Amino acid sequence: MKYFPRQTGGRTMAFLGKGFLRAVAKRGLSSQFVQTPFKSQRSLSSLDPLPNKLLQLPSALIKSTLDSATCFPQDNPHFSWDSLLACLPSLSSDKARLVLEWKLEKMLKGNERDYDQYLYLMSLCAKIRNASRAMHVFTSMEVHGIKPTTSLFNSLIHACLSSKDSITALSLFEIMQSSEDYKPNDETYETFIIGFSSLGNTDAMKSWYSAKKAAGYCATLQTYESLVSGCIKARDFNGADRFYDEIKSTGIMTSETILENLLEGFCRRRRFNQVKELSNLV
Numbered sequence: 001m002k003y004f005p006r007q008t009g010g011r012t013m014a015f016l017g018k019g020f021l022r023a024v025a026k027r028g029l030s031s032q033f034v035q036t037p038f039k040s041q042r043s044l045s046s047l048d049p050l051p052n053k054l055l056q057l058p059s060a061l062i063k064s065t066l067d068s069a070t071c072f073p074q075d076n077p078h079f080s081w082d083s084l085l086a087c088l089p090s091l092s093s094d095k096a097r098l099v100l101e102w103k104l105e106k107m108l109k110g111n112e113r114d115y116d117q118y119l120y121l122m123s124l125c126a127k128i129r130n131a132s133r134a135m136h137v138f139t140s141m142e143v144h145g146i147k148p149t150t151s152l153f154n155s156l157i158h159a160c161l162s163s164k165d166s167i168t169a170l171s172l173f174e175i176m177q178s179s180e181d182y183k184p185n186d187e188t189y190e191t192f193i194i195g196f197s198s199l200g201n202t203d204a205m206k207s208w209y210s211a212k213k214a215a216g217y218c219a220t221l222q223t224y225e226s227l228v229s230g231c232i233k234a235r236d237f238n239g240a241d242r243f244y245d246e247i248k249s250t251g252i253m254t255s256e257t258i259l260e261n262l263l264e265g266f267c268r269r270r271r272f273n274q275v276k277e278l279s280n281l282v
Contacts, residue, residue, distance in 0.1 A: 005211040051087035062098040096128045119155050126159035134159035150182040154191050161195025186217040197230030205230045225257045232261045
């Protein structure tokens, strides 16, 4: 299966506390380290009334309840779109889809022309791993005369990769390559690097990193965070070490995220001397 692009042509150490180092060391020694992304960190009792209500309602009543909340704000004085979005990961996939669908309908009915609003909506589709909903947002914009941009394509690619649909993501990239109005940019390559890093596909991740450099773009701190974390996730510890050496040679400030992943890698390999050396540097 093809995941790769077609080829076209002073250091500062972040300050970290000892508690952080102990936490990472303990995590690295665990038999299994699992992260569950996008899980709500708020208890249901702390949610605003409307989001909490949506959790209890059947899916068929979601849109009508949202209509009532916006048409009669006096009945929902604490209604907040932001708080509603914060609870999306707690909702079932069907309810989350309905909330985003409702929001899109309101935007289109109101003739919303702000690209940022659509980008935000597509990013939420990525957050709940619903690429088809992001595609619907994208095509609805086109139908209503809102022209695609590179940023919109990048957001759609992000949603596809978040949903593990790398084939569609690659197809979108090829469309961008052949276009005149929305060519791939630095963010496009970064999106693929981040996406494949999250998926633990280090071969694809490294290939897109090479493609980014071949396209004339430099690695950023975010790039290295994705590369190092992707290697650690895939247990490619030598790869993580090489990228860390590259970071030091460029003079880019090392971030807490990078150090956390490096320490995890050292602990998993039980290289306690390197853990101690890195701790002393910190």
